[in-house]
Structures are given as structure tokens and as C-alpha cells.
Amino acid sequence: MTNTLRKFILALLPIAAFMACQKADYTYSSLPAKFIFENTYQAPALHTACNSTGEFCSITSDGKQFIFKGSKVTSTVNKTALTDYAGFYLGLSGLVVGLPSIPEIGKTESQIVCFDLACSNCYEDYNITKPLTLYNDGTAICASCKRTYDLNNTGFISNGKAGRPLYRYRVSYVNNTLVVSNR
Numbered sequence: 325m326t327n328t329l330r331k332f333i334l335a336l337l338p339i340a341a342f343m344a345c346q347k348a349d350y351t352y353s354s355l356p357a358k359f360i361f362e363n364t365y366q367a368p369a370l371h372t373a374c375n376s377t378g379e380f381c382s383i384t385s386d387g388k389q390f391i392f393k394g395s396k397v398t399s400t401v402n403k404t405a406l407t408d409y410a411g412f413y414l415g416l417s418g419l420v421v422g423l424p425s426i427p428e429i430g431k432t433e434s435q436i437v438c439f440d441l442a443c444s445n446c447y448e449d450y451n452i453t454k455p456l457t458l459y460n461d462g463t464a465i466c467a468s469c470k471r472t473y474d475l476n477n478t479g480f481i482s483n484g485k486a487g488r489p490l491y492r493y494r495v496s497y498v499n500n501t502l503v504v505s506n507r
Contacts, residue, residue: 352493353491356506357415361501362501367401368394372394377423380394380422382420382441384417389403415440415491417440419441436502444487444488444491445471446468470485471487473490479492
């Protein structure tokens with residue numbers, strides 16, 4: 325091996341090592357989302373979705389209040405000055421929060437999940453936000469592209485044309501406090 329080739333290979337080793345060590349996380353979307361809600365029992369639809377497997381709840385806002393729409397009940401909670409001061413961002417069209425009836429691969433029990441209420445395929449393909457309709461069976465359907473998403477199975481498409489799963493956000497639920505924070 326020539327001296328020049330050896331120097332070239334040695335120069336490339338740190339770059340190759342750096343690229344090999346990077347861990348790409350494709351589970352969560354990079355879209356902004358921020359929502360903090362304490363005392364979820366104030367919104368029965370949200371409280372049920374966070375504590376009952378197979379239940380999901382959409383979270384939207386009309387500017388004056390938050391609207392929590394579950395499979396059995398719709399709850400509204402007035403926004404406060406503190407909420408506006410802290411700021412919130414409900415993704416593209418709103419959020420979908422729930423406790424899947426099927427644990428994710430590698431987990432022994434279900435953990436709370438959060439998806440965007442917008443169809444990810446319509447947004448990627450046409451740059452438009454088409455809100456999904458939630459159903460009691462743990463699915464969400466886009467009226468535009470007719471895809472059905474399985475909320476119990478990490479937001480993958482269960483019926484319709486192939487495509488990407490729903491956008492997913494980081495979420496935690498501890499002591500009746502829901503925190504969605506993707507930044």
C-alpha cells in the first residue's frame with residue numbers, strides 16, 4: 325500500500341466512525357408540538373384516553389378553549405392566561421392522544437402515544453392539512469385520501485393506498501399531567 329493511499333484511508337476513518345455512530349430516530353416527527361395539561365380529570369375525554377387501553381382522544385382549540393373529543397364524550401376546558409403565556413402548539417391540525425391496546429414491539433405494556441390529527445400522506449403529497457376522523461375501534465380515517473390508520477399499531481395504515489404512518493410526537497403522562505413536547 326502506498327503512503328498516499330494510507331494517509332487517505334486514515335483521513336476517512338474519523339468521518340466513517342462519526343457517521344456510523346449517529347443514531348437516526350425516525351419514530352418521532354420533527355414537526356413542532358407543545359402541549360402541557362395538568363389535572364387531566366378536568367377533561368373526562370382526555371382522562372379516559374390516558375388511562376384506558378384502546379381509547380383515544382383528539383385535542384384541538386377554537387382560540388378560547390381546548391376541545392377534547394373522545395369516543396364517548398367531548399370535553400371543553402377554557403384556556404387561561406397561563407396557558408397562553410407558556411405557549412402551546414397542537415401540531416398541524418390537532419393532536420390524538422391515547423393508550424394503545426397493543427404494546428409496541430419490545431415493550432411489555434402499552435405506553436401513551438401522541439399522533440398528529442392531520443393525515444401525514446396528504447400533507448407530504450399535497451402540502452395540505454386534512455384532519456382525520458377518529459372512530460371507536462381505534463382507527464382514524466382521512467376523508468380525502470381514504471386511508472385508514474391504526475392508532476393501536478403505531479399509526480400505520482391498515483386500509484387504503486400504501487404510504488407513511490401518522491406523524492408521531494413525544495409524550496409523557498405522569499400524575500395526571502400530560503406533556504407533549506417535540507422540541
